[in-house]
Amino acid sequence: DWEMVRRGWEAHVLGKGRAFPSAREAVLAYRAEKPTVIDQDLREFVVVKDGKPVGTIEDGDSVIFFNFRGDRALELTAAFEQDDFDKFDRVRRPKVQYAGMMEYDGDLHVPSQYLVEPPSIDRTLGEYLAASGVRQLAISETQKFGHVTYFFNGNRTGKFDESLEDYVEIPSDRLPFEQRPWMKCAEITDRLLEEIPSGKYGFIRVNFPNGDMVGHTGVFPAVVCSLEAMDLQIGRLRAAVEKAEGILILTADHGNSDDMYEHDKKTGQVSRKPDGTPKAKTSHSLNPVPCVIYDPGYKGEYETELESGLGISSLAATCALLLGLEPPEGYDPPVLRMKD
Structure with missing residues (x-):
């Protein structure tokens, strides 16, 4: 999401954003204004003193990106390292010592400096299928596009065989997930229903982000709406797979929307807030x-x-x-x- 990266750059580097005397006061203010807001939807802010931003990134600074995941880290890394960067106007580019927690892209060697040697992930399914001549389609919306491409390919940004692989990214809505809980599941399915009958692909991988991303909001009615939308789209997808005489595998790597309330570790009962309402759970579940x-x-x-x-x-x-x-x-x- 380059728009989010731009906003982050303007806050960290240019000192532009809503002003607060401390980070604590910024978070308290945002949560008071919108109690349901989750961390990743908090707007950018700048800590100021005497009317001036404190701690903007300047020439001579060291910047260490403490993130081991590469899909988002690659974007901010590009803003700091690329001479021909064109995603947004940086206004100025401070001369810093920049390092990532890991090398986020082993093929392009990005970033140029990093703290921990990344694990070598080879012989992935995508690589094996490409070598076997199987044509592949990877599709998701922006929120999980990196999961069916970069992560699926072993932290590799490119394709194994350009002639055999197609990647489709459906742009995600730039709104809190509880406001559009259906996300882009219909648009993803629409595209799949165009591609499946063509018979071009031997293997299609798709990630629907609904259960995870909306689950993180902790808003139960939004999750119900989200999964009802997903249920409809899975039905459409199943019918298309059946007509094409294909096989559908449906699974996930972890739970989230399946467990929306905190539980007492001793009794197993739903934990409740002082007003008696259930305490929302916003993290992944550990269910099979x-x-x-x-x-x-x-x-x-x-x-x-x-x-x-x-x-x-x-x-x-x-x-x-x-x-x-x-x-x-x-x-x-x-x-x-x-x-x-």
Whole structure:
């Protein structure tokens, strides 16, 4: 979200933004004005003293970006490091010693300085499918686009094979998620319903952000609205997969909207605020994640009861098997038990 990066740059570097005498007073003021606002939706602000911003980034400063995730870090890193940066007018670019917590892009070696050597992630499913000649489509809205591209490919920004991979990003709304809880699930599905009948792709990966992003708001009615919208779109998607004689795998890497209230650790009962209302939970849940394989053309090739106790990494071998490929050595076992 370059607009958010621009606002951050203007606050940190240019000292532009709503003025407060301290960070504490800024947060208290924003929360008083809108009690339901979550951290990531707090507007930028500047701490001032005697009418002047305190701590703007200046020539000679050191900037250490304490973020281990690369999808968002790459954007601010570009603003500090790129000579030909064109995403917004920086006005001025301070000469600083800039370093990231990690090297966020191992191919482009960004940033040029970093604190911790990044893990090497190779032999990803996307790389294996590209090498096997399988054409792929990756699609999501902005909020999770990096998850079906950068993260899915092992912290790699580019494609493994330009001729075999297409990436589609549906721009996310620039509003708090509880105000548009349906997000872009309909637009994502619309595009999928255009692409699936074409038969161009052997493998399509899609991330619907609704359950996670709206779950983080802690606003229960918004979550209900969000998942009702998702239910409708999954129904449309299932019908398209069935018509195309494909297979649909539905899962997640963690829960969130499935557990919207805090619980007492001793009793397991819902925790309540002094006024008696349930205390909202805005973090991920630790519940087991379902995995559903919808195969309308099933002919008895594998056991219908999936292996239990496995993680999301086992879906790489699972997808390979369903595509008629042999999972590479070293992949975690699939959730399917193939019949002899």
